[in-house]
Amino acid sequence: MNRKSPQxxxxxxxxxxxxxxxxxxxxxxxxxxxxxxCDSRQLFREMSIGTAVPKxxxxxxxxxxxxxxxxxxxxxxxARFETEVLELLPGLFVRxxxxxxxGGSMLYIDAVSKGIDDLPDVDPELRATLQERMKxxxxxxxxxxxxxxxxxxxxEVDLQNPVRILHALxxxxxxxxxxxxxxxxxxxxxxxxxxxxxxNRDRTELYDxxxxxxxxxxxxxxxxxxxNLFPYRDSNNMNTVGYRELFDYFGGLxxxxxxxxxxxxxxxxxxxKQLTWFRKDPDIHWFHPDQETEIxxxxxxxx
RNA sequence: GGUGCCAUAGCUCAGUUGGUAGAGCAACGGACUGAAAAUCCGUGUGUCCCUAGUUCGAUUCUUGGUGGCACCA
Numbered sequence: 062m063n064r065k066s067p068q069x070x071x072x073x074x075x076x077x078x079x080x081x082x083x084x085x086x087x088x089x090x091x092x093x094x095x096x097x098x099c100d101s102r103q104l105f106r107e108m109s110i111g112t113a114v115p116k117x118x119x120x121x122x123x124x125x126x127x128x129x130x131x132x133x134x135x136x137x138x139x140a141r142f143e144t145e146v147l148e149l150l151p152g153l154f155v156r157x158x159x160x161x162x163x164g165g166s167m168l169y170i171d172a173v174s175k176g177i178d179d180l181p182d183v184d185p186e187l188r189a190t191l192q193e194r195m196k197x198x199x200x201x202x203x204x205x206x207x208x209x210x211x212x213x214x215x216x217e218v219d220l221q222n223p224v225r226i227l228h229a230l231x232x233x234x235x236x237x238x239x240x241x242x243x244x245x246x247x248x249x250x251x252x253x254x255x256x257x258x259x260x261n262r263d264r265t266e267l268y269d270x271x272x273x274x275x276x277x278x279x280x281x282x283x284x285x286x287x288x289n290l291f292p293y294r295d296s297n298n299m300n301t302v303g304y305r306e307l308f309d310y311f312g313g314l315x316x317x318x319x320x321x322x323x324x325x326x327x328x329x330x331x332x333x334k335q336l337t338w339f340r341k342d343p344d345i346h347w348f349h350p351d352q353e354t355e356i357x358x359x360x361x362x363x364x
Numbered sequence: 365g366g367u368g369c370c371a372u373a374g375c376u377c378a379g380u381u382g383g384u385a386g387a388g389c390a391a392c393g394g395a396c397u398g399a400a401a402a403u404c405c406g407u408g409u410g411u412c413c414c415u416a417g418u419u420c421g422a423u424u425c426u427u428g429g430u431g432g433c434a435c436c437a
Contacts, residue, residue: 101400101401101402102401136398138399138400140398166400167400168400175397176397219395221405223403223404224400224403225403228399244397300401300402304401322389326389329390330401337394338395338396
């Protein structure tokens with residue numbers, strides 16, 4: 062029988078600091094494959110320390126994709142990630158029956174595994190204009206505008222969330238159609254198999270690791286890295302934990318110690334938010350990061 | 365050793381003219397489709413230091429402790 066095992070994308074996910082990087086090296090070596098990083102900040106080449114990019118030795122040892130592949134001056138988003146990953150994968154599958162994607166960017170994971178609706182890119186000028194109007198005229202007015210342009214979406218959107226309101230307006234103005242009519246929420250099927258492996262550990266242990274990692278980042282020179290990026294602090298892409306808190310310190314809004322504590326707290330908060338998102342995904346198979354052998358066996362049995 | 369001040373949530377503190385208490389931060393939960401490490405929403409978790417009084421009732425007033433801080437010796 063000519064049984065060809067289907068090409069499989071393994072998605073290794075979990076909260077920040079749980080130990081994904083270490084395990085992904087083990088999996089990539091064991092299954093002789095490459096790694097696609099699924100991290101909305103590690104793909105920017107301007108940041109390294111604060112985004113916990115894997116060490117050079119690791120990057121040299123195993124081919125990584127989407128690390129330092131783009132610039133903070135680009136307009137990057139989940140849909141672009143979906144497109145670029147789907148373009149990259151066929152080539153990788155030629156050489157490897159399985160490919161590993163590792164990361165914790167929830168929406169990016171969903172974009173690759175489930176797809177994201179087809180929407181046009183938004184003109185930066187339109188975005189700036191609407192942002193300006195939101196600032197001047199207030200949330201209430203923009204809401205009223207959305208109610209007129211897209212009553213269906215108005216009914217289901219979080220009316221307190223300015224980003225949601227603005228984005229819907231952006232799409233309405235860009236396409237001339239309602240946002241709701243273009244939100245199909247269809248789950249796209251892929252021509253490869255997807256296996257999601259989730260990593261989690263005891264909460265206090267996770268927090269200890271996060272706190273310690275922030276201290277290590279500071280010791281490794283995060284402050285200087287952030288200082289060099291201070292001129293770009295208003296960029297959306299620099300609204301990043303580990304940098305924005307230091308920007309506050311540079312701007313005289315808090316002390317250095319307060320900034321460090323804030324980085325730790327915001328990283329813990331982010332980890333919690335990730336867990337909230339992952340919790341509702343029934344496709345994830347959960348493991349402790351120490352269960353390397355179990356995870357190898359689990360993957361082998363599925364293949 | 366003496367005098368004064370303080371003791372309330374995990375932390376910093378507010379408050380109760382006597383009716384068992386609330387802010388910020390932390391913590392916890394949730395939403396989420398081109399900004400997603402973003403953005404937004406919700407939840408108070410408590411021997412009010414201990415003891416004995418006064419009182420219908422004390423976290424609040426009084427006595428005596430204990431601990432901390434400051435000043436004087």
